[in-house]
Amino acid sequence: MKFAHMSDIHLGAFRDPVVKQMERQALEDAAKKCIELNVDFVLISGDIFHVSIPDLTVVNETIRTLRLLQNARIPIYAIYGSHDYTPNGTSIIDILDTAGILTNVMRAKVDDEGYVLLEFVVDPKTGAKLTGISARRIGLESKIYEKLDKNRLELEKGFKIFAFHSGITEFKPAFLSEMETVPITYFPKGFDYYAGGHIHIADEFTLAGYPKVVFPGPLFTGYGKDIEDTARGTKRGFYLVEFDEKVRKVQFIENKPFDGAYLEYDASGKNSLQARKELSSKLDAFDPNGKVVVVRVKGELAGGKTTDIDFAELGRKLTVRGATYVQFNRFSLSSKEFEANKIAGEDPSQIEANLFRENIGTVKVSQPNLKGQEGVNSALDLLKATRNPQKVGESKGDYSDRIVRSGIDALKLKKEFEEEMK
Ligand SMILES: [Mn+2]
16 A cells, blocks of 8 residues: 655745746646556645635646546545645635545544544545644644643554644754744654655654654745755655555655756855846856756845846846746845845745844834744734735725734734724
């Protein structure tokens, strides 16, 4: 028997039509590979979609692809990720579950003493027992783990899979040192397979009591850094797990999303005009044809503004020469003359977190949850909530209500607002 474990597909993350098409194709290729490999089921450990209410075109195309699996009688099991989870209202994952396209395996009840009881979903064909914990808003996940009735889960007999969408403290990669994680001891022991999501690097781990902890990484790419890593040669794909009463073989199945090319350019000590010229000639010496090109520009310019380098124009030149998509990463480029460009991090999410952390002390509020690290988390949640664009066909009123509601929720001010309404 065998199953496929994938994660972090982030459908709908990109607006560019060429990358959108690659994103769609990556899932279709993976689905077709699963059918070819004759898997018994597919497990997706969260972040199938980039947002909880994605564009309907993206949803429609995703359903069409997932139906390929369904038509081949391959069930799909899933949990929410941090991206497709919504604290108030219905997520697209709920809709797909209700429609029978996939099965959400997190079935949780809270008992009178506040303990979280999880139930298993049994795959009818293989008898594999699946359960897990979806992502929650930042910081809340670990509270669920703290209250988890592990004993009951550990006593259950049979082949057991635990799906989760969190970083694990013991295995945290260095570049995510500031990410909130859950210690492995919060997980029930003795499961045959721990199917992870959330960490965008494929890797497998083993610890006493936890024989196989696996993160497939993104199937395609979710953030700018992912596309950069792929262009630099990081392999993308999913895991194929062969099992009987135990896991017998775990194998990474590559799913190549595109041909990439990567260039790094250090502008330190140059003025902006020199840097533009040098970068331009480096790019001229480079074959972009048929490739996704990612260029990282870093360093501190000795003079001039970073905006003196016309990246849009450099990008157009690469496109004319056949590049399928061009991305410049210039978050680490600054100028000595202009302090406003001071480096605050290597990618947008890091910059956001750092800026909030640096400034949270200056915000005067009475609610304790808006202060300190929790305040930073709330601010990040609020930023995430306000990023949701108005949907095609959604009225202005509905949209504004939705954003206000998710904003109140992000700041945990529901109680205050309800009292005010009385
Ligand atoms: Mn993700």
